[in-house]
Amino acid sequence: MQNWAVSTAAVILAAGNARRFGSPKQRAALGDRTMLEVVCDAAVRAGLEPVIAVIPSDIPTPPGVTRVVNDRPNDGLSASLRMGIAAVPEGAEAAVILLGDQPTVAPATIRALLRTDREGRPVVASLIGDGAGPPLLLERRAFELVDRTAGDEGLRGILATHTELVTPFLPDEEPVDVDTPGDVVRLIEVCPGCGAVYRARADVETHPYIGASPACWATYGAVLAREFRDRAHGAVHRHAVDAYAAQHPGVDGRRQRQSVAVHLIGLCGWLEHRMNADALLPMTRRLTDGAREWPWLDPPKGYKVTVLDVLAARSGDEHVRLVRAWAEDVWSAWGAHHDLVRRWTDAALGS
Numbered sequence: 015m016q017n018w019a020v021s022t023a024a025v026i027l028a029a030g031n032a033r034r035f036g037s038p039k040q041r042a043a044l045g046d047r048t049m050l051e052v053v054c055d056a057a058v059r060a061g062l063e064p065v066i067a068v069i070p071s072d073i074p075t076p077p078g079v080t081r082v083v084n085d086r087p088n089d090g091l092s093a094s095l096r097m098g099i100a101a102v103p104e105g106a107e108a109a110v111i112l113l114g115d116q117p118t119v120a121p122a123t124i125r126a127l128l129r130t131d132r133e134g135r136p137v138v139a140s141l142i143g144d145g146a147g148p149p150l151l152l153e154r155r156a157f158e159l160v161d162r163t164a165g166d167e168g169l170r171g172i173l174a175t176h177t178e179l180v181t182p183f184l185p186d187e188e189p190v191d192v193d194t195p196g197d198v199v200r201l202i203e204v205c206p207g208c209g210a211v212y213r214a215r216a217d218v219e220t221h222p223y224i225g226a227s228p229a230c231w232a233t234y235g236a237v238l239a240r241e242f243r244d245r246a247h248g249a250v251h252r253h254a255v256d257a258y259a260a261q262h263p264g265v266d267g268r269r270q271r272q273s274v275a276v277h278l279i280g281l282c283g284w285l286e287h288r289m290n291a292d293a294l295l296p297m298t299r300r301l302t303d304g305a306r307e308w309p310w311l312d313p314p315k316g317y318k319v320t321v322l323d324v325l326a327a328r329s330g331d332e333h334v335r336l337v338r339a340w341a342e343d344v345w346s347a348w349g350a351h352h353d354l355v356r357r358w359t360d361a362a363l364g365s
């Protein structure tokens with residue numbers, strides 16, 4: 015049995031020498047967040063507590079993050095690792111090690127790492143290429159391993175010679191390492207709707223007016239495919255469509271305005287009036303078959319749940335729970351427009 019409900023800390027290593035980057039890598043902009051903020055957010059949203067970042071003194075700490083200053087980047091990754099582990103409080107039974115320059119490691123990936131059955135071993139490490147590395151989990155009894163690390167190698171060499179301590183974890187996708195500003199442009203894709211950070215996809219296209227990045231649109235396609243295949247997943251299909259469309263409003267235009275309005279009314283109908291898909295469908299038809307003009311609503315930012323979290327569901331029941339959490343997060347984020355959308359919904363119900 016795993017015991018991941020007990021507090022697990024995050025140790026984010028972000029004090030490295032950004033020689034190849036040319037400027038502080040931690041401050042590189044990914045959408046409206048810095049790379050450090052993206053990695054810290056992923057740790058928080060995965061449920062890690064506390065989140066500890068090992069950073070140089072001139073880099074600000076994101077809110078809620080425990081700061082450990084390391085101004086000696088030439089001492090290597092291992093020095094940061096030792097400092098970060100030393101800052102893990104007594105109450106935490108384990109720590110997840112994350113790298114500050116791997117911004118595509120999603121909360122769902124960290125949760126999957128935490129859920130891995132450890133089979134009595136104190137380390138869970140991602141198998142990447144021919145070695146084991148971050149994201150990785152160390153139980154407290156394995157913390158002493160960091161005292162044996164040196165230079166920039168981190169735990170890689172030690173784990174290679176002590177495979178009996180390691181449960182391998184296979185992430186769905188290899189983390190992207192950002193070393194240069196060019197890497198940010200070529201390798202990283204920030205969804206303009208939900209803000210999720212993806213490995214860039216040049217092989218897929220996005221929707222003409224839903225405001226999603228190509229990788230996010232492809233992820234949504236994978237979720238929809240499962241809903242069409244499996245009856246348990248399909249039960250909440252309509253609500254997943256409402257959550258995704260409202261989270262990806264695109265830019266101001268007639269179709270976009272209608273899409274956002276109708277899907278927000280769908281979320282209001284489900285969450286506040288307990289309307290199921292069968293009840294919502296005729297209402298949606300009435301709202302979309304006229305020439306009604308809708309206003310543009312300024313969209314929110316800072317979502318806690320995205321389609322990537324929903325994709326990680328391992329059963330129909332979990333999918334249903336995650337779609338509800340997603341819909342609630344999207345609806346709550348649009349709070350500035352609740353009064354208006356409630357009036358639209360009441361009017362549509364009365365018609």
Ligand SMILES: [Zn+2]
Pocket residue numbers: 205206207208209210226227230231262320
């Ligand atoms: Zn998105």
